[in-house]
Amino acid sequence: MKRDSDAHVANAHGHTGDHSGGHVHRDDIGSKMGIWLFLFTELLLFGGMFILYAAYRFIYPDDFKSAALELDPVLGAVNTIVLLTSSLTVVLAIVALQKKNIKLCMTNLWITQFCGVIFLVNKYFEWTHKIHLGIYPKGPALEEMTQGQTVFFGLYYVMTGLHGLHVIVGMAFIGFIMYFIKKNYITYNNYQKLENSGLYWHLVDVIWIFLFPLFYLIH
Amino acid sequence: MSHLNLSNTEEHIEREAQHEEVHLEHAEHDTGFGTYILVWLGLVGLTAITVTLSGISLGSLTIITALLIATIKTLLVANYFMHVKFDTTIFKVFIGVCIIIFLTMIVLTFFDLTFRNPLI
Numbered sequence: 001m002k003r004d005s006d007a008h009v010a011n012a013h014g015h016t017g018d019h020s021g022g023h024v025h026r027d028d029i030g031s032k033m034g035i036w037l038f039l040f041t042e043l044l045l046f047g048g049m050f051i052l053y054a055a056y057r058f059i060y061p062d063d064f065k066s067a068a069l070e071l072d073p074v075l076g077a078v079n080t081i082v083l084l085t086s087s088l089t090v091v092l093a094i095v096a097l098q099k100k101n102i103k104l105c106m107t108n109l110w111i112t113q114f115c116g117v118i119f120l121v122n123k124y125f126e127w128t129h130k131i132h133l134g135i136y137p138k139g140p141a142l143e144e145m146t147q148g149q150t151v152f153f154g155l156y157y158v159m160t161g162l163h164g165l166h167v168i169v170g171m172a173f174i175g176f177i178m179y180f181i182k183k184n185y186i187t188y189n190n191y192q193k194l195e196n197s198g199l200y201w202h203l204v205d206v207i208w209i210f211l212f213p214l215f216y217l218i219h
Numbered sequence: 220m221s222h223l224n225l226s227n228t229e230e231h232i233e234r235e236a237q238h239e240e241v242h243l244e245h246a247e248h249d250t251g252f253g254t255y256i257l258v259w260l261g262l263v264g265l266t267a268i269t270v271t272l273s274g275i276s277l278g279s280l281t282i283i284t285a286l287l288i289a290t291i292k293t294l295l296v297a298n299y300f301m302h303v304k305f306d307t308t309i310f311k312v313f314i315g316v317c318i319i320i321f322l323t324m325i326v327l328t329f330f331d332l333t334f335r336n337p338l339i
């Protein structure tokens with residue numbers, strides 16, 4: 001609500017010849033629409049893989065169940081909570097900035113970054129454990145698995161790997177935003193960039209919301 | 220005369236801006252820290268439910284309940300964290316169209332899977 005009308009007010013000043021109108025060239029709605037269009041391409045990217053998952057699970061229901069026993073639901077649940085918390089702090093950062101509390105805004109964004117690191121560290125331990133067990137291309141454990149189990153782990157590595165890559169990109173995105181807030185390029189009445197980085201981060205969260213039950217909770 | 224009109228317009232815009240400011244303050248109260256923390260608690264609660272339910276054998280309902288809970292969580296994240304609830308109609312139409320396209324792809328894939336014989 002606020003972002004739209006702020007831009008509107010800025011425009012109104014510009015048209016009546018107000019001299020403070022240096023910030024007229026701003027289109028917050030257009031900017032938000034741009035990031036949503038990008039999020040749709042992300043949905044189709046991950047969506048394609050979810051369809052692949054659904055099709056193979058339909059073909060190999062038992063192999064998927066037995067292969068999923070190798071994954072640790074506790075670790076998956078912890079990572080889910082970590083990502084949900086990081087999403088909360090992003091949105092709290094926006095409220096804090098609206099209330100002109102830059103310190104609280106930055107604290108929240110630091111917590112987001114910290115959650116991102118925890119998520120990736122968990123993922124690192126998870127993957128190294130799997131590789132240690134011999135579950136990797138041409139690995140001894142994978143060679144002995146059935147075709148359906150091999151497909152399950154292929155999808156597991158590709159989907160959680162691509163998701164992890166998105167977490168890294170999101171952290172970099174938010175890192176730039178934090179720099180801009182520090183430099184006062186993003187302020188309480190001009191924060192669409194923060195909002196956009198938040199939208200990206202929430203999409204990454206939503207993808208994990210689906211990955212978690214589909215890979216960790218099959219019994 | 221025209222000068223008077225101009226200043227009137229400026230005054231009007233000023234007043235409109237002030238009015239908007241008041242209105243916005245109100246809007247912020249609607250979604251302050253508290254609302255978001257409540258939504259987060261709901262999301263954590265739903266995660267706990269989905270983990271608990273996975274331990275119970277529900278047969279073919281297992282996947283459906285898991286996907287249903289994930290969908291509820293997604294609706295919460297989209298509406299509150301991504302502010303879709305407070306966005307203009309065009310965004311809702313956008314998102315709706317994209318989701319319909321995606322669901323169509325899933326349905327068509329399953330038509331193929333169900334009626335293809337043999338599968339592999």
